[in-house]
Amino acid sequence: MAGDKRWVGTWAAAPAPAEGVVGFNNQTIRLNPRLSIGGERLRVRISNAYGNRPLIIGAATMALRDKGPTIVAGTGRKLSFGGRDCAVIAAGAVQYSDAIDLSVPPLADVAVSFHLPGEVPANFAITGRYARQTNYISPPGNYAAATVMPVGNLTDQWFFLCGVDALAPSDALAVVALGDSLTDGNISTIDAFCRWPDQLARRLVARAGRPVGVMNNGLGGNRILHDIRGDSGLRRFDRDVLAQPGVTHVIVMLGTNDLRNRWAKPEEEVTAEHVIAGLQQMALRAHTAGIKIVGATLTPFGNETYMANAWSPTREMHRVAVNAWIRDGGAFDGVADFDAALRDPEIPTQMRAVDDCGDGLHPSDGGYGKMGDTIDLALFA
Numbered sequence: 001m002a003g004d005k006r007w008v009g010t011w012a013a014a015p016a017p018a019e020g021v022v023g024f025n026n027q028t029i030r031l032n033p034r035l036s037i038g039g040e041r042l043r044v045r046i047s048n049a050y051g052n053r054p055l056i057i058g059a060a061t062m063a064l065r066d067k068g069p070t071i072v073a074g075t076g077r078k079l080s081f082g083g084r085d086c087a088v089i090a091a092g093a094v095q096y097s098d099a100i101d102l103s104v105p106p107l108a109d110v111a112v113s114f115h116l117p118g119e120v121p122a123n124f125a126i127t128g129r130y131a132r133q134t135n136y137i138s139p140p141g142n143y144a145a146a147t148v149m150p151v152g153n154l155t156d157q158w159f160f161l162c163g164v165d166a167l168a169p170s171d172a173l174a175v176v177a178l179g180d181s182l183t184d185g186n187i188s189t190i191d192a193f194c195r196w197p198d199q200l201a202r203r204l205v206a207r208a209g210r211p212v213g214v215m216n217n218g219l220g221g222n223r224i225l226h227d228i229r230g231d232s233g234l235r236r237f238d239r240d241v242l243a244q245p246g247v248t249h250v251i252v253m254l255g256t257n258d259l260r261n262r263w264a265k266p267e268e269e270v271t272a273e274h275v276i277a278g279l280q281q282m283a284l285r286a287h288t289a290g291i292k293i294v295g296a297t298l299t300p301f302g303n304e305t306y307m308a309n310a311w312s313p314t315r316e317m318h319r320v321a322v323n324a325w326i327r328d329g330g331a332f333d334g335v336a337d338f339d340a341a342l343r344d345p346e347i348p349t350q351m352r353a354v355d356d357c358g359d360g361l362h363p364s365d366g367g368y369g370k371m372g373d374t375i376d377l378a379l380f381a
Contacts, residue, residue: 007043008168008246010035012176012215013158015049015239016230018128022157024120028138030113030149031131031161032065034193036201036214038106039166044079044097046114047162048089049239050127050230055160057087058117059144062100065109069136069149076145077102079114094162104166106205112161113149115142128157130220132185132195135159156190165245166213173380174213174246175200178233178282179253182299182371183218187362194365196338199372204380212380215244223257224278226268234278241282242289249380250286251336252279253296255322256361260301260310272321276329279322283331294379295332297323297339302349304360316349334379341374342367 011033044062048055060079063071077100081087089095104110120126139152177183177197185195201214217240224233231239233254241250255275261268279295286293298319304310323339326332342363344352350360355367363371 004170005167006170006172006246007165008037008172008174008213009163009215009244010037010039010166010213011164012217012244013129013131013162014217014219014230014236015047015127015162016129016219017050018126018157018159019130021122022126022128023122024116026117026140027152028113028115028141028143028149029159030069030111030136031158032109032111032133032135033161033164034107034109035104035164035166036106037166037168037172037211038104038108039168040101040103041099041167042102042104043099043165044112044161045094045163045165046087046089046160047094047127048091048160049094050125051091052125053091055089055120056116056118057089058115059085059142060097060112060114061144062102063111064104065111069151071111071147073147075102076147078145099167107202110164112164113144114160115144117142126159128159130184131156131158132188132190134191163215168211168213168246172211172213172246173248174215174244175249175251175380176215176217176241176244176247177251178241179218179296180222180257181218181220182256182362183216183253184220185218185368186220187357187359188365188368192365194368196368196371199369200375203372203377207377213246217241221257221262222254224254224275225258225270228257228262234281237282237285242285242291247291249292249294251294251296251375252282253298253338255279256298256301259315259318260307262307272318272325275318275322276325279326280331292333292379294334294336295326296336297326299338299363300343300349300351301361302347306359306361334376336375338371338374341370
């Protein structure tokens with residue numbers, strides 16, 4: 001807090017176990033988030049949520065991004081942690097940086113770089129998440145302050161970085177998008193910012209008025225009731241919603257993966273009643289914290305090819321029942337009817353072909369845009 005200002009999340013990535021075999025040894029990572037709201041003072045959050053030992057950050061910087069691994073000359077700012085240039089982040093913990101002075105407009109692309117001075121082997125249990133954006137890993141060395149960072153490897157994951165916050169006016173709002181791969185933007189075009197939270201952020205900036213930070217805490221494969229590549233929605237709700245800086249609203253789109261039962265375990269087969277019970281708990285927890293919650297209906301997947309045998313008439317019956325409850329059950333402060341926006345009126349168990357990326361489950365870039373357009377901005381008055 002600073003007078004009539006308060007910290008608001010302007011970008012986020014839900015921590016999860018990194019995909020694939022990943023390790024680092026005396027390397028610098030340069031990550032390129034696009035912010036939602038701008039500001040004059042910023043800070044970052046670095047997560048060691050899944051690490052099994054302390055994570056050592058040798059140096060860290062933040063700057064306006066130019067293109068590729070290049071930052072805008074003169075905008076680089078050293079990040080400190082409690083006044084120190086380095087940080088040791090305990091296993092399972094998150095570390096906030098000290099605030100820096102850096103003027104960024106809304107929808108700015110920034111570069112957050114940090115040097116990992118020692119070895120971080122794959123068995124460290126590295127925290128990451130796929131990004132649908134190109135990020136950069138250096139050859140050995142500390143290049144955190146380099147205007148043009150040399151590139152050893154490209155990556156489409158967010159490693160360790162879990163948030164960027166802006167010091168915003170006291171009336172600023174912040175919304176968390178809590179969901180699965182359909183919120184995280186899976187299959188959308190890399191580096192094109194086609195996720196529905198991206199579209200929501202653009203619409204809110206164009207509307208002007210009070211700023212609204214948008215934090216995308218979608219997580220591929222996520223379910224309400226059971227863990228899968230990271231914590232379930234109910235398990236991560238405190239960390240990824242309630243603990244987000246300045247959060248005033250949450251939009252929840254979860255339940256599709258519960259119904260699909262990815263691992264085909266009989267004990268994880270769910271009904272509409274199970275999904276509704278989980279969503280009710282989220283609504284209660286949000287309201288207890290003074291946060292407004294918007295329920296998003298589940299989009300159809302009747303012709304899915306992403307996973308064999310994911311759809312069945314019984315699971316469709318449960319999806320329809322969940323959507324009816326989301327619309328009419330009265331638990332939410334608003335509804336984002338993604339199902340109505342994308343379903344084929346002739347075949348309501350499927351998305352329109354134009355809104356389907358081709359796998360019957362994930363939207364196309366245009367479909368994601370329609371989802372973002374469906375949300376009533378009056379919810380964030």
